Amino acid sequence: MVDKVIHIYVISDSAGETASKLAQAAIAQYDVLDLEVQIVRRTFVSDKETLMDVLQEAKELDAIVLQTLIVDELVVIAKQFCQENGIFSIDPLTPLVDEISRRSETEPNRLPGAMHFLNKNYFDRIAAMEFAVKYDDGKDPRGFLQADIILLGVSRTSKTPLSLFLANKNLKVANLPLIPEAHIPSQLWEVNPKKIVGLTNDPKILNVIRKERMIAYGLNPDTAYSNINKIKEELEFANNLYKKIGCPVINVAQRSIEETASIILSELGLEDRSYYHS
Amino acid sequence: MVDKVIHIYVISDSAGETASKLAQAAIAQYDVLDLEVQIVRRTFVSDKETLMDVLQEAKELDAIVLQTLIVDELVVIAKQFCQENGIFSIDPLTPLVDEISRRSETEPNRLPGAMHFLNKNYFDRIAAMEFAVKYDDGKDPRGFLQADIILLGVSRTSKTPLSLFLANKNLKVANLPLIPEAHIPSQLWEVNPKKIVGLTNDPKILNVIRKERMIAYGLNPDTAYSNINKIKEELEFANNLYKKIGCPVINVAQRSIEETASIILSELGLEDRSYYHS
Structure with a gap:
């Protein structure tokens, strides 16, 4: 040393x-x-x-x-x-x-x-970042129809950071959290399934992450949110939806945002548009 | 060629x-x-x-x-x-x-x-990105108290992309749009003014950008939103607030997000925390 x-x-x-x-x-x-x-x-x-x-x-x-x-x-x-x-x-x-x-x-x-340079490519990137924030967390399902990529996933599958990371590559990304009780917005069925990616994670990892999240919020860590059987149910619900849509499914466990983003681009056959400086 | x-x-x-x-x-x-x-x-x-x-x-x-x-x-x-x-x-x-x-x-x-690597630094960055989305656009002024940086600015002064860009550097950023008619959240006065940055822009540039935005939304470009006198009023309101707070003011006109972010870090004496890989 x-x-x-x-x-x-x-x-x-x-x-x-x-x-x-x-x-x-x-x-x-x-x-x-x-x-x-x-x-x-x-x-x-x-x-x-x-x-x-x-x-x-x-x-x-x-x-x-x-x-x-x-x-x-x-x-x-x-x-x-x-x-x-x-x-x-x-x-x-x-x-x-x-x-x-x-x-x-x-x-x-x-x-x-x-x-x-404040050229079209630059403004497209800014617009993509604003798009990601606007259509984060299923806030407005109308975004699905304008998006280049729609990310689906249960809580704590990196939807928000992935959306922002891809926005930096000039792609318009909307994401939707999947909750078994909640209604799936009708717009999702109007979207080309080739734009959709299903995110999943290992139940044990989700269990740990969610318990930590509850503790960070000053709440009891053993709520329904962190219950392992509840998590398995959620993941099953998500996987059934992915099958119905026919979209690729990516497990984010042990993967960095950069790695998952790289897999998404390759699965969807998308280019990193940030290169085109026209 | x-x-x-x-x-x-x-x-x-x-x-x-x-x-x-x-x-x-x-x-x-x-x-x-x-x-x-x-x-x-x-x-x-x-x-x-x-x-x-x-x-x-x-x-x-x-x-x-x-x-x-x-x-x-x-x-x-x-x-x-x-x-x-x-x-x-x-x-x-x-x-x-x-x-x-x-x-x-x-x-x-x-x-x-x-x-x-999925280490503390990495998770801090993800948390900073989620923070930026959560506390974008003045959505929840309680974020001001936890933020490393608070960006203030009238509409179209790059608050959202700047917040996201700085989040990538592991800084927690909240932003607040300034509208003369709207109430300034009380939390802003509890924040150390050394964490606050006021953003401004040239009235003529804002006029052009806002007209374009209205056209993009399929609306009449000549609304109060794009009116030059209204814009000057807004900027004056913002500048008076910045003086009252005593925060640095940055004009984003002709500057890229990267350049403005660089100025913010240097004005606030902040390090780019993304380097520390502990």
Whole structure:
């Protein structure tokens, strides 16, 4: 165990989302007890002076520099400074941009924050996020008819976070909680079943999660909500509905949101639309 | 203009979020009319056979390989295959992981999907997303007292997408739409003003957005909602409230969600908590 803090300087002329993801993926490979890493975000760096200040800071802390600058002049400055000062630096974007340019015989526009341009794709994503919130939890079944995906599931099968995660990929998602006593909205039968996904979970896991939820709410953990036989009944009700609809069924137990979302996209044959930057 | 499609193979033993972000950042640098790029996601690749099939596919398409494999054996196979077959490949993760290991004298755990481990940090993020949905749009002002951030703003100042974006960074965000006629919930005065951010926008932009919204709803665009004087009144009401609270004010005009979120974090002195993987 080394007690020295490792600083990672995320430097970007935009929001630094790419470099941050990369830094997170790397540090996730270590046990937090073994490692003290501090990620310092220096984002929206758009001029030489600011960049030089940031690089100087990084040098003083003996930081790892992770930069995704796109403005040519800034890329050159960062590269030269790191080289001259023996700073370990990573520039994951330049080789990829260079290769795309070589193959397409097209110059990059070198505009910072091009990913966040206020274009149609961007507004579609915002609209998808608002859609997910509006049509969460079966609030308005009319949303089913406009949705790209409808998620069905009993309580605690990750419907809300999955809807939001998929919204970030420009997909309009509505979700409906399944409760045996409740009425299934008629709109569900008007939807193409190829847009519907049934979520399920292991009864034992649901039992534990729901007990914890009751405790968190300051309630008795042994209510009908957390009763194992009641949970099995609910899951059976849900599975019978899924069979009737003929939709794919995904068990979310032991799966992260990212993994379940990936399976949903592949089951429904949907593309991640966030790539199209038209 | 070249009409050949450029394939980018995103290969990961996890969800491939890091590599996808990198690919998106690169292609965002080109005009979509000049370039035909197809991103092919091959995620959750966890064994040699699948990896070899994927690499073979990439070879046949003369694809650019962008891999964030973490399992040592798979990294070696991918590297060797790309080298032997002259495939242009990028591995942004290995140099960073190697450098962290060198500095910390600690071996990485080499577990795929470590970012999505079902640990406390992960469940905190899910809880933050559910919080954002639950306390969106002033639905329940009791949320103000539990929130890390409270966003205030008139209609169409990006409150909902900002709340969701910040939730992804493990921050609990509640938001309240400001309408001059409506009552300000008493809970707002109990909150530490250092948790509050006031959002504003340019009246002309709001005018255009709101007219479009009315048209999208099939309504007359020239209602009180889109009236420029009415909008100015609303913004004045909001600005007076912000002064009374003493909170920072951010104009969202011409800013992406990512940029505004970045400003909010820096104004409130908040860290992006999604980094801490304890």
